[in-house]
Amino acid sequence: MKAKFSKHQLNTLIALSLVVLILFVGMFFLPWVNPAAGSGGGRGGTAVDTPPAHDLRRAPRYLTASEDLAWETNFGGSGNETVVAAYPTLSDGVIIFGNTDSDDYDFLGQTKAGSFVLNVNKNGVMEGFLLYEGLLEAVVPDFEGGFLLLINTTDACLVVQVCGIGIERRRVNLKEPLAQNERLIALYADDWYTERDYPAPYHAVIQHTTSGAAAKTQLRVHLLSETLSADENKVFFNHELTMDYVAAYAHRDGFHLFANIKSDAGHTQRLTYYNWTRHDASVQEAVSGGVRLNSIPNYSCDALLPSPVFGRYVMHLRDAATNRPYLVHLAAEPYFRTDLVLRDLSSDPAESTRLFSDNAYVYAFAVHADKPSSMFTFNQETAVKAEKLGFEPFTALYTHAVTRFENGGALYTLFCGQTADTLMVRIIQDGSFIHAYAFESENEKITAMVKTDSGILLIGISSGEGLNVGGNFGGTDIWVAKLLLD
Numbered sequence: 001m002k003a004k005f006s007k008h009q010l011n012t013l014i015a016l017s018l019v020v021l022i023l024f025v026g027m028f029f030l031p032w033v034n035p036a037a038g039s040g041g042g043r044g045g046t047a048v049d050t051p052p053a054h055d056l057r058r059a060p061r062y063l064t065a066s067e068d069l070a071w072e073t074n075f076g077g078s079g080n081e082t083v084v085a086a087y088p089t090l091s092d093g094v095i096i097f098g099n100t101d102s103d104d105y106d107f108l109g110q111t112k113a114g115s116f117v118l119n120v121n122k123n124g125v126m127e128g129f130l131l132y133e134g135l136l137e138a139v140v141p142d143f144e145g146g147f148l149l150l151i152n153t154t155d156a157c158l159v160v161q162v163c164g165i166g167i168e169r170r171r172v173n174l175k176e177p178l179a180q181n182e183r184l185i186a187l188y189a190d191d192w193y194t195e196r197d198y199p200a201p202y203h204a205v206i207q208h209t210t211s212g213a214a215a216k217t218q219l220r221v222h223l224l225s226e227t228l229s230a231d232e233n234k235v236f237f238n239h240e241l242t243m244d245y246v247a248a249y250a251h252r253d254g255f256h257l258f259a260n261i262k263s264d265a266g267h268t269q270r271l272t273y274y275n276w277t278r279h280d281a282s283v284q285e286a287v288s289g290g291v292r293l294n295s296i297p298n299y300s301c302d303a304l305l306p307s308p309v310f311g312r313y314v315m316h317l318r319d320a321a322t323n324r325p326y327l328v329h330l331a332a333e334p335y336f337r338t339d340l341v342l343r344d345l346s347s348d349p350a351e352s353t354r355l356f357s358d359n360a361y362v363y364a365f366a367v368h369a370d371k372p373s374s375m376f377t378f379n380q381e382t383a384v385k386a387e388k389l390g391f392e393p394f395t396a397l398y399t400h401a402v403t404r405f406e407n408g409g410a411l412y413t414l415f416c417g418q419t420a421d422t423l424m425v426r427i428i429q430d431g432s433f434i435h436a437y438a439f440e441s442e443n444e445k446i447t448a449m450v451k452t453d454s455g456i457l458l459i460g461i462s463s464g465e466g467l468n469v470g471g472n473f474g475g476t477d478i479w480v481a482k483l484l485l486d
Contacts, residue, residue: 054105054106054108056106056126057125057126058073058125059073059123059124059125060072060073060123060124060125060480060482061073061470061471063470064439064467064468064470064481065439065440065467065468066439066440066467066468067484068437068438068439068483068484069439069468069481069482069483069484070455070481070482070483070484071124071481071482072124072468072469072470072479072480072481072482073124073471073479073480073481074462074469074470074471074472074473074477074478074479074480075096075106075118075120075126075477075478075480076100076102076105076106076107076473076474076475076476076477076478077100077102077103077104077105077106077107077108077473077474077475078102078104078105078473078474078475079100079101079102079103079474079475080100080101080102080475080476081098081099081100081102081116081461081475081476081477081478082098082099082100082461082476083096083097083098083447083448083459083460083461083478084097084098084099084115084136084137084138084139084447085097085098085138085139085447085448086447086448086450086457086459087139087141087147087450088450088451088452089119089164089165090164091121091122092121092122092452092453092454093119093120093121093122093127093452094119094120094450094452094457094459094480095117095118095119095120095164095165095166096116096117096118096119096120096459096478096480097115097116097117097118097136097139097147097149097166098115098116098118098136098478099114099115099116099135099136100114100115100116100131102473102474102475104473105473106126106129106473107129107131114131114132114133114134114135115131115132115133115134115135115136115149115151116129116130116131116132117129117130117131117132117162117165117166118478119165119166120480122452122453122454124480124482130162130166130167132149132151132160132168133151133153134151134152134153134156134158135151135152135153136149136150136151137150137151137152137183137184137185138150138185138186138187140187140188140189142161142189142202143189143201143226144161144163144226145163145164146161146162146163146164146169147161147162147164147166148160148161148162148187148202149161149162150184150185150186150187150204151184152183152184155175156173156175157173157174157175157182157183157184157206158171158172158173158174158184159171159172159174159184159187159202159204159224159228161228170227170228171228172224172228172229172230174204174206174222174230175206176208179208180211181208181209181210181211182206182207182208182209183206183207184204184205184206184207185205185206185207185245186204186205186245186248187202187203187204187205188202188203188205188248188249188250189201189202189203189250190202190203190250190255190278191250192250192251192252192278193250200223200224200225200233201224201225201226202223202224202225202226202228203221203222203223203224203248203250203255204221204222204224205219205220205221205245205248205257206219206220206221206222207219207245208220216239216241216242216243217242217243217244218236218237218238218239218243219236219237219243219245219257219259220234220235220236220237221234221235221237221248221257222234223235235276237257237259237274237288239259239261239272239288241261241262241263241268242261242262243259243260243261243272244259244260244261244262245257245258245259246258246259246260246271246301246303246304247303247304247305249306251306251310251311251332252310253277253278254275254276254277254278255275255276255277255278256273256274256275256313256332257273257274257276258271258272258273258274258291258301258304259271259272259274260272260300260301261290262300267298268298269298269299269300269320270290270291270292270293270297270298270299270301271290271291271299271301271304271315271317272288272289272290272291273288273289273290273291273336274288275288275332289336291315291330291336293328293342295342296317296319296326296342298319298320298321299317299318299319299320299326300317300318300320301315301316301317302316302317302318302352302353302354302355303315303316303353303354303355304316304355305355305357307329307380307381308380308381309380309381311331311332312329312330312331312332313329313330313332314327314328314329314330314355314378314380315327315328315329315330316328316353316354316355316362317353318349318350318352318353322349323349323350323351324344324345324346324347324348324349324350325344325345325346325350325353325364326342326343326344326345327342327343327345327362327376327378328342328343329342343378345362345364345374345376346364346374350364350365351365352364352365353365354397356400356413360377360378360379360380360431361375361376361377361378361389361400361413361428362375362376362377362378363375363376363391363397364376365396365397373391373392373394373395373396373397374388374391374392375388375389375391375394375397375415376388376389377389377428377431389428389431389433391415391417391426393419393420393424394417394418394419394424395417395418395419395420396417396418397415397416397417398416398417398418398445398446398447398460399415399416399446399447399448399449400413400414400415400416400449401413401414401448401449401450401451401456402414403451403456405485410429411429412427412428412429412434413427413428413429414426414427414428414449414456415428416446416449416458418441418445419438421440421441422438422439422440422441423438423439423440423441423444423446424436424437424438425437425438425449425456425458425483437483439467439468440467440468441466441467441468442464442466442467442469443462443463443464443466443469444460444461444462444466444468444469444479445460445461445462446458446459446460447459447460447461448460449483454482455482455483455484455485456482456483456485457480457481457482457483458479458480458481458482458483459478459479459480460478460479461476461477461478461479462476462477462479463475463476463477468481
């Protein structure tokens with residue numbers, strides 16, 4: 001049986017329907033007011049739009065001022081981020097390692113300052129991140145396709161082994177019990193290692209600072225297995241003067257460790273070396289001596305690399321009296337005591353120098369602004385200086401990468417640096433300048449260049465929006481851009 005309505009009831013229903021329709025339509029024409037705006041329930045307040053939720057998987061920005069950049073993006077939070085290292089991934093993306101003190105935006109949930117591992121795909125989209133407590137000092141690829149993270153905390157010196165996407169596998173704490181001033185500063189692999197003869201492929205370097213008025217730094221090396229088992233295998237390196245670590249390398253018969261030594265008065269300043277053998281790695285002492293150069297009695301070694309010639313090293317130093325830069329080829333025998341080859345790079349002083357481990361290039365930073373920085377190429381077997389490479393526009397050199405643009409093609413070296421008003425990438429082949437890419441820069445600094453199948457990625461930090469930086473969360477953010485190659 002159907003319900004029946006009176007004429008009065010029908011008129012009432014029609015009137016109510018019209019009111020509802022008018023209110024519904026009017027909603028689209030009334031201004032929206034945030035209930036939290038102003039005081040007194042919003043009366044007298046200013047209308048404020050609700051900010052959109054932060055998109056962790058946002059796409060990069062494609063509109064850049066430079067025609068040499070395909071896209072750019074930033075990652076981070078309202079604090080400061082720094083980049084320590086970056087490597088390509090198997091999926092044609094990039095894995096970025098660094099430190100952060102942010103707890104919001106891309107690092108929402110971070111409760112204290114620490115280190116991060118950030119995975120970014122080939123399209124510039126963040127796939128995920130991992131956080132570790134402590135300050136990340138360095139990253140070293142391991143023998144298993146992953147990485148070794150060197151992390152220092154207030155009570156630990158950690159070597160953390162992670163897989164190819166940054167997930168922890170194992171860790172070891174190398175800090176001595178009750179020790180106060182210790183820091184994990186370096187780790188190197190023994191390329192001559194065989195599991196049968198010498199099951200310790202990794203060597204971690206700890207810097208220890210003594211206490212008291214006459215404090216000085218000392219070094220010790222921990223021998224680590226593939227599973228990071230440390231046991232009691234460690235070697236101590238002491239000197240009557242303070243020691244600043246420079247480098248350490250494995251060779252066919254053992255290991256060399258190099259450090260600068262300096263007296264308080266500065267009268268003694270030079271490189272010292274330690275030689276210890278693979279079969280006597282557990283002993284507490286090593287054969288040591290000073291690298292005395294007849295022509296330069298006091299100097300500071302900025303960098304030292306093995307030469308392709310067995311038993312020789314290339315060293316870049318500055319005269320302590322004049323700060324002039326020199327390139328030196330040293331022979332391990334007899335005991336680093338002769339100048340095999342010594343070349344002066346410039347009559348101008350330099351505040352620091354750099355060598356590049358996978359090619360024969362050396363860079364000198366000038367002290368005075370009116371003196372350009374200089375780039376040289378040299379023969380690794382003889383350390384002979386070659387012509388300058390035209391790097392005078394650079395005011396700073398940030399990083400470099402060695403790559404082939406095509407399978408089986410020529411080997412190129414890419415250098416990225418800062419000029420007076422631009423970022424610049426210069427491509428060198430066999431010591432000859434090939435091409436340069438320049439794009440205006442206001443607050444970017446490049447830490448790494450990573451070659452992927454889809455192009456070159458520039459990874460660094462930015463401290464604000466600019467011509468090629470379309471966003472900033474506060475402080476310094478991680479900045480990633482894709483370089484378009486001709």
